[in-house]
Amino acid sequence: MRYSNFFIPTVKNAPNDAEIISHKLMIRAGMIKQSSAGIYSWLPLGLRVLKKIEQIVREEQDKAGANELLMPTIQSADLWIKSGRYNDYGKEMLRITDRGGREMLYGPTNEELVTDIFQSYVKSYKDLPLNLYHIQWKFRDEVRPRFGVMRGREFLMKDNYSFDLNEEEAKKSYNKMFKSYIKTFLRMGLTPISLRAETGPIGGSLSHEFQILAKTGESKLYYDKELENVDPENIDTKELQTYYAAVDDQHDEKKCPIKKENLKISKGIEVGHIFYFGTKYSEKLEAYVQDAKGKNIPVHMGSYGIGISRLVGAVIEAYHDDKGIKWPLSVAPFSLSIINLMPDDHDCDTKSEEYYEFFMNKNIEVILDDRNCSIGKKLSDNDLIGIPFQLIVGKRDLNEGFIEFKNRLNDQNTKIPLDKVKEHLLLELNK
RNA sequence: CGGGGAGUAGCGCAGCCUGGUAGCGCACCUGGUUUGGGACCAGGGGGUCGAAGGUUCGAAUCCUUUCUCCCCGACCA
Numbered sequence: 381m382r383y384s385n386f387f388i389p390t391v392k393n394a395p396n397d398a399e400i401i402s403h404k405l406m407i408r409a410g411m412i413k414q415s416s417a418g419i420y421s422w423l424p425l426g427l428r429v430l431k432k433i434e435q436i437v438r439e440e441q442d443k444a445g446a447n448e449l450l451m452p453t454i455q456s457a458d459l460w461i462k463s464g465r466y467n468d469y470g471k472e473m474l475r476i477t478d479r480g481g482r483e484m485l486y487g488p489t490n491e492e493l494v495t496d497i498f499q500s501y502v503k504s505y506k507d508l509p510l511n512l513y514h515i516q517w518k519f520r521d522e523v524r525p526r527f528g529v530m531r532g533r534e535f536l537m538k539d540n541y542s543f544d545l546n547e548e549e550a551k552k553s554y555n556k557m558f559k560s561y562i563k564t565f566l567r568m569g570l571t572p573i574s575l576r577a578e579t580g581p582i583g584g585s586l587s588h589e590f591q592i593l594a595k596t597g598e599s600k601l602y603y604d605k606e607l608e609n610v611d612p613e614n615i616d617t618k619e620l621q622t623y624y625a626a627v628d629d630q631h632d633e634k635k636c637p638i639k640k641e642n643l644k645i646s647k648g649i650e651v652g653h654i655f656y657f658g659t660k661y662s663e664k665l666e667a668y669v670q671d672a673k674g675k676n677i678p679v680h681m682g683s684y685g686i687g688i689s690r691l692v693g694a695v696i697e698a699y700h701d702d703k704g705i706k707w708p709l710s711v712a713p714f715s716l717s718i719i720n721l722m723p724d725d726h727d728c729d730t731k732s733e734e735y736y737e738f739f740m741n742k743n744i745e746v747i748l749d750d751r752n753c754s755i756g757k758k759l760s761d762n763d764l765i766g767i768p769f770q771l772i773v774g775k776r777d778l779n780e781g782f783i784e785f786k787n788r789l790n791d792q793n794t795k796i797p798l799d800k801v802k803e804h805l806l807l808e809l810n811k
Numbered sequence: 812c813g814g815g816g817a818g819u820a821g822c823g824c825a826g827c828c829u830g831g832u833a834g835c836g837c838a839c840c841u842g843g844u845u846u847g848g849g850a851c852c853a854g855g856g857g858g859u860c861g862a863a864g865g866u867u868c869g870a871a872u873c874c875u876u877u878c879u880c881c882c883c884g885a886c887c888a
Contacts (some may be wrong), residue, residue, distance in 0.1 A: 389821095391821090391822060391837090391838080392822080392823085392837065392838080392849070393822050393823045393824095393837070393838095394822085394823090395822065395823085396817080396822090396823075396824095396880095396881075397880065397881055398881090399881075399882070414880090416879085416880085417879085417880065417881090471812095472886090472887085489888095518888080520887075520888090522886080522887070523812065523885085523886070523887095524812090524882095524883095524884090524885090524886085526881085526882085530888095531887075531888085535888065536888095537888055538888095539888090589888090650887080650888065651888070652888070653887090653888060685888050686888070687888030688888085689888090690888055691888090721846075721847065722846065722847090725846095753849095754845090754846070754848085754849070754850050755846060755847055755848060755849095755850090756846095756847090756848040756849045756850070757848085757849050757850090758848085758849090759847080759848050759849080760848065760849045761849080763848090764849095772847080774846095774847055775846085775847085776847060777847080784847085
């Protein structure tokens with residue numbers, strides 16, 4: 381991608397609407413544009429990150445044996461009336477009437493629809509366990525949307541639903557997802573903290589929420605420091621679930637079960653939530669299967685959410701400095717930026733193009749900053765949009781046989797001899 | 812939904828108190844000079860001041876209504 385051909389409307393001053401850092405940076409970096417309260421357009425740069433995060437979630441879901449499908453955003457009220465939630469959901473649900481006067485709604489979640497799909501096709505215990513997920517836009521008419529995409533009214537969420545024969549099996553599914561969530565967030569460079577949670581309006585008996593650590597996070601967390609040291613190759617969910625973790629208002633210093641030296645206090649952002657709720661919906665929506673004895677029994681269900689659009693903001697909250705965003709490589713919109721400091725200079729152009737071709741051919745996501753603007757603007761834009769690796773191609777260094785390499789994550793600059801550049805970059809990119 | 816704040820050029824703001832027909836910085840356009848950290852000089856374009864109504868000879872400015880957006884709280888991925 382050539383920067384000159386890519387739509388990244390960066391701005392110096394964020395609009396006054398933006399309060400928190402990720403919101404400001406997303407606007408300044410040209411990632412999103414607010415359309416109305418809690419509703420955003422995703423501009424090309426923001427969309428790339430959104431898709432990166434979505435893809436990591438998808439891959440981990442698939443690895444955990446979940447099946448991707450896609451359910452509609454607009455749902456008929458019928459199923460919701462049947463489940464009893466049409467009234468319960470209140471004003472948060474956006475209700476619409478179609479031309480025939482039928483009551484419709486913009487889905488805030490999908491238990492009803494997915495259970496309906498399930499019960500249409502699955503009749504035997506032999507088809508269990510089953511886990512279905514989709515990644516779809518939701519709408520919840522929040523009383524007060526805020527913090528940019530972190531709490532929009534319209535948001536992209538991965539939600540999945542597990543179906544099992546009994547509680548024991550359902551808890552296996554639950555733990556599978558638990559593990560998958562930890563892996564998912566670790567892949568994004570985040571530190572997930574799992575907390576036992578209230579089950580809330582979705583109901584049920586078992587629930588965990590997943591927060592990620594960020595200095596600017598919304599909630600204050602108290603947790604066992606062991607939760608920070610998870611080995612992604614060897615995740616023991618049972619062990620993880622035994623560690624202490626609590627949010628601010630649940631934490632009581634006197635009753636805290638762990639030693640003070642093991643207790644860590646930090647701020648977090650909720651990015652995922654999982655529930656086991658038994659047969660609550662399967663009974664109402666008649667999702668029964670026959671067991672081995674031919675008896676009809678309601679399936680045991682769980683539901684699992686990850687706020688994908690929220691994660692874009694959450695990653696920024698965890699990774700930024702006063703100059704801008706510092707994307708972890710796994711979610712970065714581009715891995716490498718080649719900054720041609722002096723377009724129209726023969727040497728700068730030749731070298732920039734050479735690297736650009738080279739890395740593109742290696743399937744590296746690379747953006748070539750070939751814009752005809754001042755050096756300061758280029759460098760600060762690249763810092764702002766936070767591409768992890770930058771190659772700064774300038775006449776001064778070129779004459780001395782160097783290219784400057786910048787690692788945005790630690791802000792280290794190194795001068796690399798021309799004949800070592802490709803090798804060095806490939807090494808960094810594969811770390 | 813309770814409390815608070817803000818709408819003036821794409822963005823950030825001044826002007827409002829004390830009414831006289833709109834200004835600054837950035838961005839944008841043209842020409843030139845620059846080129847290792849948000850360049851410089853010169854010229855230029857762009858706003859019926861959120862909307863409606865009222866007071867007045869005259870309203871961005873005063874009054875009323877209304878819409879939108881933001882912040883704090885209660886609630887959530």
